[in-house]
């Protein structure tokens with residue numbers, strides 16, 4: 262099965278999107294980024310619902326769009342299973358007919374029943390969309406996208422409106438379907454749990470630019486810059502104002518880096534929540550502002566001298582400190598991730614897509 266490749270540029274008023282992306286035919290590719298960064302726009306461009314200013318989009322050997330060759334396949338010829346945040350259900354059609362709508366050759370009731378069953382929609386088959394909850398509409402839209410025998414799947418927030426229990430079962434179903442079909446799949450989501458549970462690789466889009474792309478675990482553990490780190494849920498970010506002898510410093514204190522920093526220092530550092538520990542010895546000066554019991558571990562909210570907050574995970578077998586206590590936090594250097602300044606306009610290296 263072929264990959265989906267795109268290298269395109271798009272402008273809408275002040276918004277500009279320029280992205281090169283390769284979506285392999287196996288596994289799930291997640292797209293994350295702050296609100297308004299262009300995730301939906303990128304999906305719409307891939308689907309043929311918006312037209313790039315320049316560039317090309319190819320699915321295997323098939324060219325979907327090429328500005329130079331004046332090729333622009335209409336959405337129905339791209340054979341993409343689409344699902345957008347507004348669901349785009351037909352209000353005058355029943356659930357079953359909505360699901361049947363995308364089927365090639367109107368492939369019969371049997372196939373529709375299968376998808377209604379798989380998405381737990383059997384009891385709503387004859388209802389119209391106005392009589393469904395948000396989560397039910399979302400499942401109808403997902404069923405329609407999956408039932409259309411797509412060659413590519415482009416899904417915008419497919420699980421956002423369902424409760425946690427249903428979300429877990431939809432995630433499993435979705436993984437099964439993608440594995441059965443082997444087709445390029447792009448999943449736009451704000452939910453980092455969706456990404457961790459489902460995605461084999463992730464692209465981080467910021468202000469219309471694909472800033473980082475790669476295997477999910479690699480991108481989560483090594484964010485490229487402070488903005489990517491923020492998108493990926495790294496809460497503990499400290500600005501660095503200088504670095505001497507391998508010690509990074511700021512108004513928050515100083516920490517030893519793994520390396521000398523003789524050739525420059527990172528703009529920020531991020532601190533992993535697992536690994537740092539309270540100590541009577543040397544470490545960052547902190548005040549314990551809050552302790553939250555999470556079941557298997559506790560989250561300590563530690564205030565640094567400049568009032569910056571750090572969230573540290575403490576194993577629950579360790580005694581929690583009292584609130585307001587002034588203490589020290591030992592941060593091993595392997596818990597510190599240097600974050601250079603964002604390299605705006607830098608192309609993603611081709612190796613990220615292999």
Ligand SMILES: Nc1ncnc2c1ncn2[C@@H]1O[C@H](COP(=O)(O)OP(=O)(O)OP(=O)(O)O)[C@@H](O)[C@H]1O
Pocket residue numbers: 273276294295296297298299300301302303
């Ligand atoms: N129909 C439109 N007309 C004008 N501007 C638009 C339109 N749709 C989106 N935009 C703008 O284009 C930019 C990208 O929007 P887009 O919907 O792609 O972002 P997003 O990353 O999907 O956001 P969200 O996470 O909030 O859904 C934003 O600045 C948005 O305000």
